[in-house]
Amino acid sequence: MKKVAVILAGCGVYDGAEINEVVLTLLHLSKAGAQYQAFAPDIEQLHVINHLTGEEVEQSRNVLQEAARIVRGDIKAVTELNPDEFDALIVPGGFGAAKNLSDFALKGVEAKVQTDVLAACQGFAKANKAAGYMCIAPAMVPLIYGPGVIATIGNDEGTAQAITQLGATHQTCTVDDIVVDETHKLVTTPAYMLAQDLAQAETGIAKLVKQVLNMAI
Template identity: 60%
Template sequence: MNKKVAVILSGCGVYDGSEIYESVATLLRLDQRGAQVQCFAPNIAQMHVVNHLTGEEMPETRNVLVEAARLARGDIKDLREANADDFDALIVPGGFGAAKNLSDFAKNGAACSVLPDVLSVAQAFAKAGKPVGLICIAPAMAVQIFGPGVVCTLGHDDDPAAAAVREMGAEHKACEVTDIIEDSERKLVTTPAYMLAQSISDAASGIYKLVDRVLEMTAEA
């Protein structure tokens, strides 16, 4: 297929960075489909560092780009180097890093803001009419990227996160973990992944559909 896809990571680890299974499933499916991938991450300090064994915050600091490099096997660039003109699509895996490092949704909910570098890159894809895939909690940034009225999913309608995106102005649609929600007008595809997943297979089922649909959309007029 030879499509070029940018992937924005937010660290390494579900509680303070990119969800590892979601990121790997995304990168695996892109590779299976023959896409050329470049990972990016903001060169900033994480909001905080969480001990993934105990779930407790740790008294140290880590860099989002350095941590995300673990997932990308070192093949990653500073997000400031990303140019939408060089790619056909953008995908952002979930994990709390999307709500703590790429945005402050975890802290501020419906009053959240998106990191300026993330917002400018994502909006450049949107403005160019290039497809965007947002996974798990990453759709919490959809309104800032696409504006009110954007259609997306965070899984179940009664989830507090879903209520927050509705408050921001999104049209939230319930979605099972194995499926995707598409906003065809804005070329946005979302899937719940670990908002609902009980296993890596659960998460991968929806992520594979999202990747496939994003790649299909790159060929549509």
């Protein structure tokens, strides 16, 4: 049975992990007979957004505690993630990937990945283990894999240009498809960068999970 680590960025599309992307990922892993363990950085969120109004509110929330909401409390700090214990890694999107897992939302081409998250993700990269990143999370891959890594965030010109400047080779991709970098064993899909509904997001995520599991040795 293949074991997959899943790194989450909080809870909620605008300030954390995109909940639908996470649930669809875990659903397809489960249906494929794979084991998974969720992780998240034990840090404060960049900010908190009222998802009803879209406005920032004066609150402080912890990324790990918020992410625990999605996985019924079955989650560990990302510092506990040992790539040697897993066959593959998947990182769902949501703005939290660009606000909490990295600072891409703030700094663009000057972005850095959060220290503990970077160590975990690079562990999989250095071991040449399969990984999947979706939605805005692929903005981190050039900082993890280095120049020349192939990835997609869909077709948003500005974001594609930014991750190209960071060193990635961007490929335009439709919502229902994936981009595979065979050399790095990396799979990416646009998900809610393009999806207009749950069904559209599900198609690409299902393909990503299947491909990651196929590439996992």
